[in-house]
Amino acid sequence: MRDVTVRYASGVVALKNVSLDIRPGEMVSVVGLSGSGKSSLIRTINGLVPITSGSLRVGGYHLESARGGELRRLRGEIGMIFQGFNLAKRTSVLNNVLVGRLAHTTTLRTLLLGAYRASDREIAFEALNRVGILSKVWDRASSLSGGQQQRVAIARALCQEPRLVLADEPVASLDPPTAHEVMDDLRRINQDLGITVITNLHLIDLARSYGTRIIGLRAGEVVFDGPVESASDAVFAKIYGRSVESADVLGL
Amino acid sequence: MTVLTIPSRRRAWGRSTAMIIVGAVVIGAFWSVDVNWARLADLPAQVMHYLWLMFSDPNWSKVPEALGQTWKSVAMAWVGTVIGILLSFPLGFLAARGFSPAPVRWSMRVGFAIIRAVPEIIIAIAILSVTGLTPLTGALALAIGSVGTLGKWGYEAIEGVDPGPIEATRASGGNIAQILRWGVWPSATPDFISFWLYRFEINVRSSAVLGLIGVGGIGDMLTSYTQFREWSTVGVLIIVVVIVTMGIDAISGAIRRRIVEGT
Ligand SMILES: Nc1ncnc2c1ncn2[C@@H]1O[C@H](COP(=O)(O)OP(=O)(O)OP(=O)(O)O)[C@@H](O)[C@H]1O
Ligand SMILES: [Mg+2]
Numbered sequence: 032m033r034d035v036t037v038r039y040a041s042g043v044v045a046l047k048n049v050s051l052d053i054r055p056g057e058m059v060s061v062v063g064l065s066g067s068g069k070s071s072l073i074r075t076i077n078g079l080v081p082i083t084s085g086s087l088r089v090g091g092y093h094l095e096s097a098r099g100g101e102l103r104r105l106r107g108e109i110g111m112i113f114q115g116f117n118l119a120k121r122t123s124v125l126n127n128v129l130v131g132r133l134a135h136t137t138t139l140r141t142l143l144l145g146a147y148r149a150s151d152r153e154i155a156f157e158a159l160n161r162v163g164i165l166s167k168v169w170d171r172a173s174s175l176s177g178g179q180q181q182r183v184a185i186a187r188a189l190c191q192e193p194r195l196v197l198a199d200e201p202v203a204s205l206d207p208p209t210a211h212e213v214m215d216d217l218r219r220i221n222q223d224l225g226i227t228v229i230t231n232l233h234l235i236d237l238a239r240s241y242g243t244r245i246i247g248l249r250a251g252e253v254v255f256d257g258p259v260e261s262a263s264d265a266v267f268a269k270i271y272g273r274s275v276e277s278a279d280v281l282g283l
Numbered sequence: 284m285t286v287l288t289i290p291s292r293r294r295a296w297g298r299s300t301a302m303i304i305v306g307a308v309v310i311g312a313f314w315s316v317d318v319n320w321a322r323l324a325d326l327p328a329q330v331m332h333y334l335w336l337m338f339s340d341p342n343w344s345k346v347p348e349a350l351g352q353t354w355k356s357v358a359m360a361w362v363g364t365v366i367g368i369l370l371s372f373p374l375g376f377l378a379a380r381g382f383s384p385a386p387v388r389w390s391m392r393v394g395f396a397i398i399r400a401v402p403e404i405i406i407a408i409a410i411l412s413v414t415g416l417t418p419l420t421g422a423l424a425l426a427i428g429s430v431g432t433l434g435k436w437g438y439e440a441i442e443g444v445d446p447g448p449i450e451a452t453r454a455s456g457g458n459i460a461q462i463l464r465w466g467v468w469p470s471a472t473p474d475f476i477s478f479w480l481y482r483f484e485i486n487v488r489s490s491a492v493l494g495l496i497g498v499g500g501i502g503d504m505l506t507s508y509t510q511f512r513e514w515s516t517v518g519v520l521i522i523v524v525v526i527v528t529m530g531i532d533a534i535s536g537a538i539r540r541r542i543v544e545g546t
Contacts, residue, residue, distance in 0.1 A: 130451060
């Protein structure tokens with residue numbers, strides 16, 4: 032991405048001239064205070080937030096010009112994981128995971144219940160198996176715990192057979208042990224499947240232990256970008272604009 | 284002890300004014316209605332008289348016919364509800380914020396509001412000249428009436444749906460139809476089914492009233508026998524209508540409760 036600026040309709044400038052190169056297979060942690068533009072950064076990558084100026088190339092797509100069907104095809108190749116899981120709670124785990132196949136299936140098939148191809152279901156089962164909750168495949172999403180729901184969301188992303196997974200504060204609504212399990216899952220899909228993973232985190236220790244590269248945002252600007260080894264406490268103090276506090280780490 | 288500074292309470296002038304106006308209208312309405320108050324004194328005796336005529340010796344032999352006509356009314360309500368659902372469903376989406384452009388949205392909403400303002404019986408009279416005095420007229424009138432309420436309830440439910448799954452379906456590359464199917468529909472299903480059943484209950488009651496203009500069903504039968512002053516039959520008809528309507532309400536209400544609670 033080159034000189035990307037994002038300005039919302041409200042006039043807020045969420046990203047200012049951001050330039051980044053992220054190579055395939057990287058495991059990136061994006062850190063910054065609340066309001067620093069982490070979510071905006073992640074959302075520009077799959078076109079949920081339009082860029083105001085600059086250019087952004089993802090895979091073979093040019094985000095500044097992509098529209099309609101092209102944008103949907105791009106999104107089909109990028110998995111996304113949310114802080115609030117964003118599952119359809121009243122339907123089965125399988126139906127939720129199959130949402131990951133939408134962009135790869137004809138509309139008519141996806142509108143009818145159970146009209147997905149057997150191969151699509153196979154992909155969904157494998158995705159659930161990879162995050163260890165295949166046994167819950169027929170359960171209602173609402174009956175699962177938070178950690179299990181987030182794993183369903185990861186399976187939904189995997190089901191897209193993505194080349195890139197974006198995770199926006201994936202563990203912020205989970206308790207510490209579960210947070211580690213979910214971060215482990217993300218690391219595994221990065222290491223075993225070679226999928227690029229970009230994760231927004233506000234906790235320093237999680238960013239350090241799960242990322243290989245850290246990008247620090249402050250007020251919409253990149254103030255740090257480097258390997259995890261070089262991201263010292265002083266670096267975090269610069270990103271946060273204040274000294275590091277105990278509230279900035281998960282502990283455990 | 285510190286003295287608390289309590290913010291002065293804003294007087295709700297608007298509310299007070301509204302209350303005074305409503306009160307004035309109510310009192311004025313009473314004055315202007317040309318009621319022969321003296322006859323009011325006779326009312327209890329009159330009511331007792333007719334109740335006696337109707338229920339002292341009900342003409343039970345009319346029960347089968349009454350049930351047949353009630354069935355016709357319920358069928359009218361059912362057909363009307365189904366057509367209403369089929370029409371209101373797509374229109375409801377067109378009226379929902381985030382799923383259609385503002386001009387379309389607002390014209391839908393105004394349309395629903397106009398329909399809601401017109402009683403079904405007026406709609407029936409309006410389409411009578413085209414469709415004739417048939418149960419179909421009743422069903423169509425109920426269908427149109429249903430669109431008004433179901434459309435409004437529909438878009439309100441759609442707009443109130445959890446935005447999370449919508450965002451997730453959009454992020455995985457879904458098009459608008461897929462977003463509706465997998466982002467909106469799973470959360471909105473219980474609401475929709477519950478609205479449909481509730482509207483069916485309303486239509487069952489309305490269908491009896493529609494009989495008054497002669498489109499058939501139990502209302503039609505009731506009007507005829509009232510005109511013949513055959514009170515013992517009228518009594519039976521009232522009993523049948525009340526029992527059937529309450530029965531349908533009870534069943535449909537129980538299903539609705541299960542749907543809403545079982546989620
Ligand atoms: N849809 C929107 N419309 C207008 N302004 C927005 C929108 N989304 C975010 N913003 C603004 O853009 C700025 C960056 O927000 P963003 O959500 O990217 O921050 P963040 O780093 O993800 O914060 P958090 O840690 O709280 O999630 C904030 O000032 C925010 O108020
Ligand atoms: Mg955020």
